Amino acid sequence: MNDHVAGVTNVVLAGLGGQGVIKASDILADAALRAGFDVKKAEVHGMSQRGGSVTSDVRFGAKVLSPMVPRGEADFLVVLAASEIEVARPLLRPGGVLLPPDLVPESALPNKRSLNVALLGALSPHLDIPVEALLDAIRAALPERLHAVNERAFELGRTLAAQQVKMP
Amino acid sequence: MDRQLLSGDEAVALAALHAGVALGTGYPGTPSTEILERFSELGGRAQWAPNEKVALEVGLGAAFGNSRTLVTMKHVGLNVAADPLFTSAYTGVSGALIVVTADDPGMSSSQNEQDNRRYAIAAGLPMIEPADSQEAYDFFFTAVEMSERWKIPVLYRMTTRVCHSKSVVVAGSPDGRAAGGGAASAPAPHFEHEISARVMIPANARPAHRRLRAKLAEIAAWGESDEAAAVNRVEPGSGGHGTGTRHSLGIIASGVSCLHAAEAAPGAVILKIGLVNPLPVERARVFATSVDRVVVVEEGDPVIADSLRAAGIALESKAEMYRFGELDVARVRRILAGDTSVEPAPARGKPPELCPACPYHTVYGTLRKQDCIVAGDIGCYTLGVLPPYQAMDTCVAMGASIGVGLGLRHVLPPDEARRVVSVIGDSTFVHSGISGLVEMAYNPPATGHVVLILDNGTTAMTGQQEHAGTGRTLDHLPTNKLSIEAVASAVGIGSVTVIDPYADPEGFERLLLERLAAPELSVIVARRPCVLAAADIRKWEQQAAEFRAQAAPQAAFDLPLEAQ
Numbered sequence: 001m002n003d004h005v006a007g008v009t010n011v012v013l014a015g016l017g018g019q020g021v022i023k024a025s026d027i028l029a030d031a032a033l034r035a036g037f038d039v040k041k042a043e044v045h046g047m048s049q050r051g052g053s054v055t056s057d058v059r060f061g062a063k064v065l066s067p068m069v070p071r072g073e074a075d076f077l078v079v080l081a082a083s084e085i086e087v088a089r090p091l092l093r094p095g096g097v098l099l100p101p102d103l104v105p106e107s108a109l110p111n112k113r114s115l116n117v118a119l120l121g122a123l124s125p126h127l128d129i130p131v132e133a134l135l136d137a138i139r140a141a142l143p144e145r146l147h148a149v150n151e152r153a154f155e156l157g158r159t160l161a162a163q164q165v166k167m168p
Numbered sequence: 169m170d171r172q173l174l175s176g177d178e179a180v181a182l183a184a185l186h187a188g189v190a191l192g193t194g195y196p197g198t199p200s201t202e203i204l205e206r207f208s209e210l211g212g213r214a215q216w217a218p219n220e221k222v223a224l225e226v227g228l229g230a231a232f233g234n235s236r237t238l239v240t241m242k243h244v245g246l247n248v249a250a251d252p253l254f255t256s257a258y259t260g261v262s263g264a265l266i267v268v269t270a271d272d273p274g275m276s277s278s279q280n281e282q283d284n285r286r287y288a289i290a291a292g293l294p295m296i297e298p299a300d301s302q303e304a305y306d307f308f309f310t311a312v313e314m315s316e317r318w319k320i321p322v323l324y325r326m327t328t329r330v331c332h333s334k335s336v337v338v339a340g341s342p343d344g345r346a347a348g349g350g351a352a353s354a355p356a357p358h359f360e361h362e363i364s365a366r367v368m369i370p371a372n373a374r375p376a377h378r379r380l381r382a383k384l385a386e387i388a389a390w391g392e393s394d395e396a397a398a399v400n401r402v403e404p405g406s407g408g409h410g411t412g413t414r415h416s417l418g419i420i421a422s423g424v425s426c427l428h429a430a431e432a433a434p435g436a437v438i439l440k441i442g443l444v445n446p447l448p449v450e451r452a453r454v455f456a457t458s459v460d461r462v463v464v465v466e467e468g469d470p471v472i473a474d475s476l477r478a479a480g481i482a483l484e485s486k487a488e489m490y491r492f493g494e495l496d497v498a499r500v501r502r503i504l505a506g507d508t509s510v511e512p513a514p515a516r517g518k519p520p521e522l523c524p525a526c527p528y529h530t531v532y533g534t535l536r537k538q539d540c541i542v543a544g545d546i547g548c549y550t551l552g553v554l555p556p557y558q559a560m561d562t563c564v565a566m567g568a569s570i571g572v573g574l575g576l577r578h579v580l581p582p583d584e585a586r587r588v589v590s591v592i593g594d595s596t597f598v599h600s601g602i603s604g605l606v607e608m609a610y611n612p613p614a615t616g617h618v619v620l621i622l623d624n625g626t627t628a629m630t631g632q633q634e635h636a637g638t639g640r641t642l643d644h645l646p647t648n649k650l651s652i653e654a655v656a657s658a659v660g661i662g663s664v665t666v667i668d669p670y671a672d673p674e675g676f677e678r679l680l681l682e683r684l685a686a687p688e689l690s691v692i693v694a695r696r697p698c699v700l701a702a703a704d705i706r707k708w709e710q711q712a713a714e715f716r717a718q719a720a721p722q723a724a725f726d727l728p729l730e731a732q
Binding site for chain 1: 171173276277300328329332333334335336424427428430431496497498512515516517518519520521523
């Protein structure tokens with residue numbers, strides 16, 4: 001937990017433009033809202049849409065002030081592109097949890113474009129957000145024809161995370 | 169009440185709807201673009217203008233007609249709209265006119281980081297600044313009230329983090345906001361002659377300037393009063409020594425900086441300024457005497473610090489190094505600690521680049537191969553400046569490519585002058601390239617000139633918005649279509665050629681070399697739809713065809729299409 005704002009969970013999602021970083025952070029922020037938390041989410045659009053590095057910050061808790069996760073204070077860093085791991089690592093706090101893209105092998109994904117949702121699944125056991133709120137947020141954010149494949153991706157990530165990471 | 173997670177842009181759109189805004193107009197520009205898009209999605213009447221000056225003029229006319237009006241633009245757009253803006257302060261309005269200026273400290277997607285609080289001071293207009301999405305919603309009603317009460321345009325300053333960050337909003341019911349009036353209380357549009365107020369010949373403008381200063385004095389008094397307590401307010405921190413006792417640290421801040429400051433210094437008491445012009449100077453004076461130490465925390469220029477110091481208030485402000493870039497919690501901690509040591513380098517990720525299937529790769533490959541001197545412009549295609557092409561030599565302002573290219577042509581030795589090319593996108597051409605072409609025809613350089621218009625059929629950089637040249641309105645319905653080549657011919661450009669540089673790269677290179685060699689005025693329209701927008705464009709054209717099939721043949725938008 002953050003030392004400066006008690007009870008706020010800080011998540012940073014990082015990747016490249018077009019990978020669904022912002023979609024994933026929209027889903028996470030909506031799930032936190034559904035779970036009753038105060039939520040803020042920040043990212044920079046614009047030039048970042050042209051294939052460059054993208055990060056998105058999601059903060060939730062009883063009361064959130066600044067919309068941006070202070071550098072070195074992310075509790076969780078979810079990275080969708082291997083090339084972005086070292087770029088984004090300084091954002092993580094000492095002892096914070098890194099969820100790299102190879103946590104969910106591309107071959108196991110029902111659709112390679114659902115890595116973003118699969119990594120949310122891998123993040124989900126760490127969070128004080130009910131799984132149902134996350135699944136509701138996924139369904140609200142995506143067209144119906146993509147629901148089944150993304151629910152499978154979410155479950156896959158959640159299962160793999162349970163196997164690979166020792167739960168706190 | 170429902171809690172919604174909205175960006176600041178979305179919150180403004182919702183407030184505009186709930187406030188009964190009759191017309192929203194603007195020009196796309198990060199980070200302001202989503203306001204009008206969302207306003208339209210919600211059912212509001214929203215339209216893109218060719219540029220911010222025209223948008224503001226349309227908005228001003230609507231407000232002269234006694235309606236509530238919203239005009240949106242990014243910070244540099246206000247430079248384009250500055251001419252009508254300054255005199256609209258004199259004319260005032262009959263309804264309400266809210267002008268959103270979305271500043272971009274840190275330049276996430278802009279060519280400069282100008283601080284548009286200066287415009288409020290220079291034009292003599294009140295300026296409201298929200299800190300998050302809830303305030304972006306709530307303060308909008310305050311802005312409408314102020315605009316109607318004092319018959320004055322109100323500047324609504326947002327910044328990238330306020331526009332694009334999402335936070336929780338509890339909206340009032342559309343018709344139930346007693347304070348904001350709500351849509352139900354929106355005035356009925358009508359016109360009354362007020363010649364001396366709106367015709368700014370000197371005899372009318374002299375008293376108008378005095379009226380403006382009197383209004384500002386009243387607004388300043390309002391800002392100091394309890395009536396403005398929601399906008400200019402003191403937020404107690406946890407650091408007081410008991411009720412009524414002094415805080416050791418007081419912070420004066422506005423916008424998102426208030427939130428960074430509250431997090432960086434949880435014990436501090438904060439004077440949160442939502443009306444940044446005119447500033448609540450007396451509130452600040454009282455506040456400053458109530459704490460042991462007072463620090464102004466503001467992004468960008470030291471506007472608040474300088475103004476309060478000039479009023480004789482002793483305070484601390486940030487070191488010069490924090491004028492650059494946006495603030496965050498870490499930087500505010502450093503400001504409060506007086507830390508001016510070198511900051512950790514920001515993460516250097518992968519820069520943006522032209523999309524792999526962008527039709528402009530050929531264009532920049534050719535410009536580089538031919539060692540052209542490229543006067544560039546603003547849009548996705550500015551990315552041609554990055555490796556591997558590095559095929560752009562100037563990029564200054566919307567539309568500047570043509571004037572800058574002409575200036576170079578006029579003075580360079582002929583061998584160099586003949587290598588100069590102006591490169592501009594379709595939306596940018598419509599925005600402010602046309603008058604550059606008029607100049608080119610009127611004062612042609614001895615070596616001629618070549619203007620390359622990259623027409624990908626959309627305002628791609630800001631997220632594929634329509635413009636007059638696409639022939640579709642903001643909500644993608646058919647309207648009159650501006651023909652770039654017809655405009656070029658009409659202003660007197662002798663050689664106008666349309667080519668698809670993606671389908672025919674060799675033909676494009678031959679054409680460019682031929683036009684560079686000719687001492688004539690040339691426009692080359694390199695036309696190929698943006699790869700990101702192509703599927704949507706096909707869908708909208710299909711819709712338009714169906715729409716036309718159903719509409720009466722004499723519909724206005726049909727005439728030019730049938731004439732082709």
